[in-house]
Amino acid sequence: MISRPAPRFWVAISVSAVVLLLTAIITPLIGSSHIDYGRALAGASPDHEILFYARLPRVLLALLAGGGLSATGVLFQALLRDPLAEPYTLGISSGASFGAVLALCLGLTSFGAIPAIPFASTLGAGVVLVIVLVLAYEGRRISSFTLLLAGVTINSISLALILFLHNLATFQQSFAITRWMMGGLDAVDYSTLVWLAAVIVPTCLAVSWRARDWNLLAVGEEWAATRGVAASRLTVIGYVAGSLMTGFSTALTGPIGFVGLIVPHALRLWLGADHRTLLPCSILLGAAFLAICDGVSRTVLAPTEIPVGVITALIGGPCFIGLLRSKRRSLWL
């Protein structure tokens, strides 16, 4: 009998949702000072203030950014047919960082109703994505090797440009840039979170809706096209969605690497490659993963905090090397 995908889907989604919910409840309690929900909800000081003005916004930021980055990883991997593709390894995050730093230095705050920094970093992400793709396309296929090299190169160029801007900046700007560049999560106000949520949540829903088509695109463009998928339209949707999510979350958190690599990779080992389960579970568990990493970053050296980017890179780096090795075994790289 052919096995039906539905039971596997419901089990995986339920488990992921429960993990996310537990993470969302437990992580606000983690930190250098002890709080409890009873006192915080009753409005007792300082638990109330710590929960609602420090911990909760930060956890929500981690959840949104983690979900967005993880979803972007899945999309880029499917589009480029490369399990190593991810906003950070492709240089997209650093492009977004450059955009954001540029906006910081120019003192831009908003373009009409749109906050300037997320806008500038989305633009940076988009520009880098186009450059990387142009470099990596050899004829009609993409070279995984060139793709990663282009990513590395763009990372260093962006970093150089950021350092350059950093030197031009005033003392205050330079402080803001340094803090931001470390890839840390900080308490943000709720109106900013609403902005982020308004980008991440609908984008995640929209791309998950097409999950069945992503399966075919992950096999190949011709494969998808000859089986009735509007492959070029879906490709554009994927790249735009990925740039948007990377741009907006990077603008608020700074560059955080490897979330989009670790989470989808681990989930493929557990669930297989079907994007109907992979994509939504990556979103839910990517969110939980970043919130947990942030919890760790708040506690290991408490009361000092390490930037969460350090934690994700320490987990993600070895994961990347492992993937690289297994990939080299299976094909040319």
Place this chain on the structure above:
Amino acid sequence: MLSGVSLALRPAELTAVVGPNGAGKSTMLSIAAGLRTNYLGSCKYNGREIRSWSRRELARSIAFVPQSLRLDFPFRTEEIVMMGRTPHGEGWFETPEDLAAVERAMLETDTTAFRGRDFRSLSGGERQRVVLASALAQQPRALLLDEPTTFLDLKHQIDMYRLLRDQARAGMLVIAVTHDLNLAAAYADRIIAIDHGRIAADGSPRDVITQANLLAVFGVDAKLQNVDGRSWIAYD
């Protein structure tokens, strides 16, 4: 590239397209599969221009089997076959009809035994049968194959062509681009030889596989030998 090619393909026939490298065989196939829409001239299916079909509509009628399939992700074999059902359903999950079509396609191609295995762990011959199963699960009226036996050993080459012939006998329009003239001669109902973007010969295997055509199209001087009433090409 192709020029001055005009032909009509009929259902219930296994048509082999042969010719030297770069003759335009694959170009012809990809136009028919709807993969190249920037062609000049006209290519119609059921009286309607290929490029005016939507991808989805076309995929319900025409299935395409690539030369080989290389995967970067751990899709299970049955998932690959299920992808053939994409043009038939709008829903998030496959319907019972989808699963029935998948099961039938896997039975026909003898791939049921490895339905739960990672596609990447299969041998070349097994993979090609799975890809064919996926095309059959599409329940198309026409099947286009681009050198389907390139990576197969002799037994699997023969099995593949038997399967294609059976599909044609059952009413399917089957076109296979191939380099293997003996296999084409043995199994095809019709052979089209393409050279420099033009049709050099078109007809039954007996009419097309001749010493003169082999020399003119492939530049190979070969002898034809008769074994059990069929011509086989013998190379020097």
